Amino acid sequence: MAARRPPSKSQARREQMSAAVNFPLDWLEERSGLVGGIKYFLFRKVPGDTNWMQTLGSATLTAFIVQAVTGVILAMYYKPTPEAAYSSIQNITDHVTMGWLVRGMHKWGASVFIILMFLHMGRVFLFGAYKYPRELNWIVGVLLLAMGMLEGFTGYLLPWDQTAYWASVVGINLNGTAPFLGPWLAQFLRGGQEIGAETLTRFYSLHMLVIPGAIAGLIVLHLYLIIRLGVTSPPWSAEAAGEEWEDEAPTELRAGLTRAGSGGAAS
Amino acid sequence: MDPAEPDQPHVPAPTIGPVGFAIGVVVILVGLIVNPVWISTIGVVIAVIFAFVWARESTSELRGRRAAVEPEVRPAEAEPAAAAEATASPDSAERFPRSKFLEASTLGLGAVIGGVVTVPVAGFAVLPAFLGQKRHEVDLGPVSEITEGQWYIATFMTDPAEGETSRRTAFIRNNGSVKSGSTQVPSFTIISNRCAHLGCPVQANGPTGAILGLKDVVEVTKNGKITMTPTVPAGFGCPCHGGQYDTEGNRTAGPPVRALDRYSFDIRNGRLTLLSTFSVSQVDGTGAQAQIHAYKLAGPGQHVDGLEQILYPLQPPHH
Numbered sequence: 001m002a003a004r005r006p007p008s009k010s011q012a013r014r015e016q017m018s019a020a021v022n023f024p025l026d027w028l029e030e031r032s033g034l035v036g037g038i039k040y041f042l043f044r045k046v047p048g049d050t051n052w053m054q055t056l057g058s059a060t061l062t063a064f065i066v067q068a069v070t071g072v073i074l075a076m077y078y079k080p081t082p083e084a085a086y087s088s089i090q091n092i093t094d095h096v097t098m099g100w101l102v103r104g105m106h107k108w109g110a111s112v113f114i115i116l117m118f119l120h121m122g123r124v125f126l127f128g129a130y131k132y133p134r135e136l137n138w139i140v141g142v143l144l145l146a147m148g149m150l151e152g153f154t155g156y157l158l159p160w161d162q163t164a165y166w167a168s169v170v171g172i173n174l175n176g177t178a179p180f181l182g183p184w185l186a187q188f189l190r191g192g193q194e195i196g197a198e199t200l201t202r203f204y205s206l207h208m209l210v211i212p213g214a215i216a217g218l219i220v221l222h223l224y225l226i227i228r229l230g231v232t233s234p235p236w237s238a239e240a241a242g243e244e245w246e247d248e249a250p251t252e253l254r255a256g257l258t259r260a261g262s263g264g265a266a267s
Numbered sequence: 268m269d270p271a272e273p274d275q276p277h278v279p280a281p282t283i284g285p286v287g288f289a290i291g292v293v294v295i296l297v298g299l300i301v302n303p304v305w306i307s308t309i310g311v312v313i314a315v316i317f318a319f320v321w322a323r324e325s326t327s328e329l330r331g332r333r334a335a336v337e338p339e340v341r342p343a344e345a346e347p348a349a350a351a352e353a354t355a356s357p358d359s360a361e362r363f364p365r366s367k368f369l370e371a372s373t374l375g376l377g378a379v380i381g382g383v384v385t386v387p388v389a390g391f392a393v394l395p396a397f398l399g400q401k402r403h404e405v406d407l408g409p410v411s412e413i414t415e416g417q418w419y420i421a422t423f424m425t426d427p428a429e430g431e432t433s434r435r436t437a438f439i440r441n442n443g444s445v446k447s448g449s450t451q452v453p454s455f456t457i458i459s460n461r462c463a464h465l466g467c468p469v470q471a472n473g474p475t476g477a478i479l480g481l482k483d484v485v486e487v488t489k490n491g492k493i494t495m496t497p498t499v500p501a502g503f504g505c506p507c508h509g510g511q512y513d514t515e516g517n518r519t520a521g522p523p524v525r526a527l528d529r530y531s532f533d534i535r536n537g538r539l540t541l542l543s544t545f546s547v548s549q550v551d552g553t554g555a556q557a558q559i560h561a562y563k564l565a566g567p568g569q570h571v572d573g574l575e576q577i578l579y580p581l582q583p584p585h586h
Contacts, residue, residue, distance in 0.1 A: 082432045166467055170507060173466040177568035179578035184397075186566055191396045193585035194425075196432040198396070 040227075047233040053127070054231065056120040063113040064215065067151075070106040071208060078158070080204035082197050085160035110152060117145050129232035137225040140218055147215045154207035160200060168203075169195060284321025288314055303574065401426075402586040403433075405541035407493055408486035410453065410534055413441045418498050418514075419484065420460075420471055423541075424491035436460040436468060437530055437541070438503065439495065440514075442555040454555035458503070458516045459528040459544055466567040467507035469527065471500035488538075503527065515550040515557060524570050526550055529559065543586045548572040 007015070029035040077096055079088040092099040121141065124130055130138035157168040172195070176186030191198030291314030298306030403425040413419065419439045426433040442454035460469045475498040476483065484495040502519065503512040511520040516527030526547040533540045546565045549572075551558040562571035564586065569579045 082430060166507070170465040170467060173567045176566040177465075180580065183566050183569065183579055183581075184583050187583040187585065188393060188396050193400050194433065196429055 044227065044230070046231045047237055049234060049237050050231060051234050053123045054234075056116060056123050057226075060113065060116040060120050061219065063109060063116050064219070066105060066109045067113055068212060070102050070109065071212070073102050074106055075208055078204075080158070080201050082160065082200060085158065085200060089159050110155060114148055114152060117148055121145065127232055127235055134225070134229055134232070137222060137229070140222050140225065144215060144218050144222065147211050147218065151207060151211050151215070154203040154211065157200065157203045158207065165195070168199070172199075282321070282324045284317055284324045287317030288321055291315075291317055397583050400584050400586060402543050405490045406488040406535075407439075407490075407495075407539040407541065408484070408488055409537055410441070410539050411537065412484050412486070413439065413495070413539065414497075415441045415443045417441065417481075418471070418500055419495040420475065420498050421493060421495045423488075423493045427489070427491045434491075438471060438498075438500070439539075440554070445555040453534055455532055455539065456515070456554060456557070457530040457532055457541065459530060460503070461528060461567060462505040462507065462510050463518070463523040463525045463527055463546075463567055464505060464508055464510045464521065467505050469503045469505045469510070469512065471498045472502045472504045472511075473498055473500040475499075515553055516547060517550055524568060524575075525572070528564065529561070546571050 025035055074092065077088060077092045077099065079085060089103070092103050094100070124138065124141070153168075153171055156171075157164050172186050172189050175189060176182050178185060187193065189199070189202070190196075191202045291310050291312075294310030294313055295307050296310075298308070298310050405423050405425060407421060407423065417440065420436060421439050422434055422436045424431070424433045425435055437460060438456075438458045440456040442456060444451040445454045461467075462469045476496045479497055479499065481497040483497070486493045486495075500514055502514055503516070504510070505521070505523075509521045510518065510523040512523070512527055513519050516529065518524075518526060526549055528544050528546050530541045530544055533542055544564050546562045548560045548562060550560070560572070563582060565571050565579060565582060570576050
């Protein structure tokens with residue numbers, strides 16, 4: 001047909017646009033490799049017949065992110081002192097613009113987070129996705145579940161109303177009945193011999209700094225293991241799970257650490 | 268994994284250890300209900316034996332004899348120089364090279380810095396909960412205001428500086444005076460309202476206050492506004508999990524593990540003063556004649572007598 005025509009005006013504009021979009025990405029990629037890293041994280045090989053049930057983990061992560069974001073906003077208005085805690089909660093609910101919504105999201109989202117964790121755990125159990133080589137990820141998941149429950153326990157006190165106060169009294173004393181160290185654990189949680197201002201600030205710190213930090217770290221570990229080990233095929237899958245992985249010959253370094261029966265070291 | 272069968276995950280061969288251990292645990296739990304002393308002890312013995320067997324089994328590969336491997340033998344060749352080097356090098360090589368020293372000292376210094384930061388911070392987080400726990404004495408006002416034989420629900424603040432969170436409640440009855448040796452001493456029954464199950468507020472089972480046609484006794488002392496509401500209790504009951512007590516604080520029903528705690532008291536300048544709280548396993552008799560089996564204050568839900576008291580050998584400092 002005709003010889004190469006010079007690029008039309010629209011084509012030239014499109015090229016200009018794509019160069020403009022790509023330039024910052026290229027700049028970033030060249031200096032950090034982040035674009036490639038994100039691609040590696042998101043565009044992974046997944047068994048062809050994965051199931052909607054396998055989105056429960058992502059749903060749990062989303063619920064945690066909602067809790068983190070709404071929690072940060074609530075912390076801007078909440079006052080962790082016995083005199084001001086309840087009135088600051090009332091202020092958030094009644095006067096701060098959209099405060100009722102953010103508090104409601106945090107309150108109900110807490111239950112959603114816990115429920116989703118259990119559903120996710122049930123899915124992993126029923127799909128047998130906790131089996132070799134994914135045992136460690138199950139263990140990390142159990143720790144995450146425990147941390148989530150601790151979030152619930154410490155967050156429940158913060159409204160500082162009668163329900164919150166007496167539920168925490170019962171909860172702390174329940175810990176106190178554990179043999180040997182129980183009484184010490186209870187006194188540590190109370191921050192003294194009685195529930196009071198010390199308990200409230202302590203629970204506040206645990207609830208918004210210590211435990212969320214631990215959860216974030218454990219989530220990173222959880223996701224790292226998923227990326228390393230791959231998504232499990234459903235039990236009815238024709239594809240063998242983890243087929244894409246080459247068997248890795250154990251190195252000298254590992255030889256002493258693994259069981260003698262697990263191959264490698266002896267062979 | 269066996270290279271010949273890559274699909275077979277390595278699982279330990281089925282053994283008796285875990286099964287026996289599980290049976291032992293079941294026997295312990297059944298024994299806790301049926302007969303804690305004998306059956307549970309048997310369960311503990313079974314569990315310990317099989318736990319040991321299990322540990323032996325699962326570490327047998329690690330402890331087992333090393334596979335006998337024939338040492339590799341090579342006929343001594345010529346090339347004496349190389350042979351000399353080979354024999355000499357293990358001895359002449361640096362046994363503790365500089366790089367190892369630097370590595371160890373970097374890690375060690377890091378650990379020291381980490382410790383210097385962490386130890387005070389951890390102490391700051393943990394110690395204040397245990398050190399300097401104050402005992403609060405509570406002034407409840409003149410004894411003359413408290414009618415003999417009448418029960419009162421007294422509320423007071425143990426530490427007004429702490430505010431309403433330090434408000435506590437006690438049930439008080441003036442038992443009149445009893446003979447102690449040659450002198451007459453006043454007797455009070457002062458029961459803490461903290462439930463011995465999990466610490467909820469116990470309430471008086473009976474008519475209270477205005478319905479009796481009696482007025483509250485109100486005092487203002489160093490412990491804030493003190494209200495003493497007359498009541499005629501048939502006993503005390505906990506709203507949380509249904510624990511019930513008689514008027515001496517003995518458990519009559521429900522989950523509590525002991526009787527209600529009591530306050531020790533003193534009369535100072537004619538004023539009733541609460542000193543500290545102590546725990547009670549059981550009270551025999553009533554009023555001024557009561558035999559109180561007293562123990563050091565323990566948390567709710569903790570046994571102070573019987574076999575279970577060995578579960579709580581050390582109490583943190585509190586009053």
